[in-house]
Amino acid sequence: MKDKIILSVDNISKKYQDLENEVLAIDDISFNLSKGEFISIIGPSGCGKSTLLSILAGTDKDYKGNLIIKNNTNIGYMLQNDCLFPWRTILDNCLLGLEINNRLTKENINYVKELLKKYELADFMNKYPDNLSGGMRQRVALIRTLALKPDILLLDEPLSALDSQTRLTIGEDIFNIIKNENITAIMVTHDIGEALSISDRIIVLTKRPAKIKNIYQIPFNNLDYYSRRLDSSFNKLLDQIWRDLDVS
Amino acid sequence: MSPERKKYLKKIKNEKILVFTFRSLIIISFILTWELLVRFRIINSFLTSSPTDIINTTYKLLVDGTLLNHITVTMYEIIISFIISFLISFIVATIMYFIPIISKIIDPYLTILNSLPKVALGPLIIIWAGAGIKSIIIMGLLISIFVTTINIYTSFINTDEKYINLMKTFHSNKKNIFLKVIIPSNYKNIISTLKINLSMNFIGVIMGELLVSKKGLGYLITYGSSVFHINLVITSIVILCIMSYLLYSLVEYLSKKNIH
Numbered sequence: 059m060k061d062k063i064i065l066s067v068d069n070i071s072k073k074y075q076d077l078e079n080e081v082l083a084i085d086d087i088s089f090n091l092s093k094g095e096f097i098s099i100i101g102p103s104g105c106g107k108s109t110l111l112s113i114l115a116g117t118d119k120d121y122k123g124n125l126i127i128k129n130n131t132n133i134g135y136m137l138q139n140d141c142l143f144p145w146r147t148i149l150d151n152c153l154l155g156l157e158i159n160n161r162l163t164k165e166n167i168n169y170v171k172e173l174l175k176k177y178e179l180a181d182f183m184n185k186y187p188d189n190l191s192g193g194m195r196q197r198v199a200l201i202r203t204l205a206l207k208p209d210i211l212l213l214d215e216p217l218s219a220l221d222s223q224t225r226l227t228i229g230e231d232i233f234n235i236i237k238n239e240n241i242t243a244i245m246v247t248h249d250i251g252e253a254l255s256i257s258d259r260i261i262v263l264t265k266r267p268a269k270i271k272n273i274y275q276i277p278f279n280n281l282d283y284y285s286r287r288l289d290s291s292f293n294k295l296l297d298q299i300w301r302d303l304d305v306s
Numbered sequence: 307m308s309p310e311r312k313k314y315l316k317k318i319k320n321e322k323i324l325v326f327t328f329r330s331l332i333i334i335s336f337i338l339t340w341e342l343l344v345r346f347r348i349i350n351s352f353l354t355s356s357p358t359d360i361i362n363t364t365y366k367l368l369v370d371g372t373l374l375n376h377i378t379v380t381m382y383e384i385i386i387s388f389i390i391s392f393l394i395s396f397i398v399a400t401i402m403y404f405i406p407i408i409s410k411i412i413d414p415y416l417t418i419l420n421s422l423p424k425v426a427l428g429p430l431i432i433i434w435a436g437a438g439i440k441s442i443i444i445m446g447l448l449i450s451i452f453v454t455t456i457n458i459y460t461s462f463i464n465t466d467e468k469y470i471n472l473m474k475t476f477h478s479n480k481k482n483i484f485l486k487v488i489i490p491s492n493y494k495n496i497i498s499t500l501k502i503n504l505s506m507n508f509i510g511v512i513m514g515e516l517l518v519s520k521k522g523l524g525y526l527i528t529y530g531s532s533v534f535h536i537n538l539v540i541t542s543i544v545i546l547c548i549m550s551y552l553l554y555s556l557v558e559y560l561s562k563k564n565i566h
Contacts (some may be wrong), residue, residue, distance in 0.1 A: 074372070117474045135475035141468050145490045155476040206476075 064131055064242065065091040065114070065210060070123035072109055083109050084121070085267040091210065091244060096236065098253035098281075099246045102303055107246040110268065111135070111212050114244065120252030138215045140199040142187035145147045149174070149183040152202045159206065166205065172267030177235065192220050192229045200232060204239060211236065213245040217252065229255065230283040250299050255286050262302045272302050355540040363541045377545065380511060380522040383439060384553070387446030388507045392500065394447075395454035402455075403462045403488070404480060408550075420452035424510065428517050442514030442522070449513070450506030454499055461495035462488050497561040504557060508550055 072084040083106040091097055101107045112118040113125065127133070135153075142151050152170045156162045170266040174180050177197055187195060195215065203211065216232060217225045233256050236243055247253050255258050259275040278289040286292060337357045342411035343349045351359060367373035402409035427448065436443040465488050473483045489496075515524020522543045530538030 115475060116477070137468070137472060137475060139468050141472040143469065143487070143490070145493070154472075158473070158476045158478045158482050158486070203475075 062092040063090045064093050064128040066126045068124035068126060069112070070110070070121055070125065072106070072111060072113065072121040082194055082267040084270045086123070087268065087270055089261060089270070089273070091242060092167065093242055094240065096243045096245070096257045098247055098257040098260045099263060100247060100250060100253050100260060100299060100303070101268055103248055104266050105263050105266050106268035107148055107263065108214055111214050111244070111246050113242055115212050125254045130208045132206060133210045133212060134203040134206055135212045136199060136203045136214065140195040140219070142198060144187055147184050148179065148190070148198055151187065152205055155202060161206070168200065170205045173204060177201065177231070193224045193231070196220065196228050197231060200235060209242060211241050211243040213243060215247055215248070216245065218250060233283045250296050251287070254292055254295055255283050260299065262299055274299065278286060311341035316426065353536060355537045359537045360541050363537045364545070367541070376526055377521050377549070380515065381441060381523065381549070383442050383446060383511045383522065384507050387443045387450070387511060389506055390443070391447045391451045391454060391507060392503055395451055395458055395503070398455045399462060400484070402459050411461065416452055420456060424449045428513070432518055437518040441518055442511055445514035446507045446510035449510035450503050451499060453506065454503045457499040457502065458496060461492045461499070465491055497557070501554065501557055504553060505550065512546070518547060
């Protein structure tokens, strides 16, 4: 088990500074991520979930504690908003990450085209983002991240910009893509049902400053996105996590 | 085609016709009234000139070649100062973007220089750069350079934060953020800055020509007024109107051609 760990968070804390005062956002968080695992991080809004994610992504380097990532591990980061560039075609949007990292080889371009075909976006390859629905845009955003073949995928509330019906379908789409491509992932969300439908493990955080309140191993993680909702323990866990969050 | 669609298209077409008709009516009736007032000696053509006089003067100047000469000189001055001022503004704004501390340091100076009425510098510029084309180009430059720099820089730093965040998730450096986000997302802003820049250059160049110069439309205006040749003054102004409209349309056309 131990050699499967590809990312380990070791007593990480983070403070924000401004002219008036300093604010503790993350207070001493530790956990491990194994290869192939899907972890969801749930917490009340504004608790510092996204901050934690940007530390893991390496875009925020100003923190205390240790972040140990196995050598040659590639991390992909998918933001809440699809952020597609309106002046680029869908294909060019998907190639952005490769372009920036000077990895625009024929092989990689073909890989992206394959992904677009596989997830039913081939017809839109040369169209611009304003021709796409919200769900499609989210899929494009995911492919843009997958183009770099990440070993770990970080998802920051990937569905929160969608309406509730699209959420379910896209949720399933994204779940399938992630299982298909055999991706290790950490997702931040405030939707308990969504977390239960996708993850192997759920980490519940407290209000700011964020500490780990509880960690749940999901017993029905062998089921697919929809069947999970029908499992007898689904609602029990949902209720328990709801209590943990203590939203009042 | 459904009847509703027909009705809609017809409505759009009618509006276009209406706008065009009234636009033409305004200019035609203006010219006609002007001409008639002169013909019936209600106003004095010595002071106001008249449309036929303007046409005659234009024709005369065209035939002896002086008009083309003056237009070329003014055009040349405008284009040179337009290109130089845009290049300098763009480069300065880019430097300010890449090194934010510089923009913080020079900010008050830019504001002062921008709000200073540049005409006040006219006499100084003439003393320093001589009474010639150089002074005029510098005048055109000075009047537009600060406002263009400020406009370009402001649009750079107001670029949508989410695009920049996305670039950071790919560990992009600042150069790539600049090339792949800042420039393409501000394309429209830069074009509209170009338009302001152009009309500023126009003002500066004509101002310079009024102050010094022995050639150009601004010179024709000063010369005409000093010998009380109002025909010449008004003809030059009309030609200036046409010129600025043409230049503006050119920029507009170029900008539309390149937009997706």
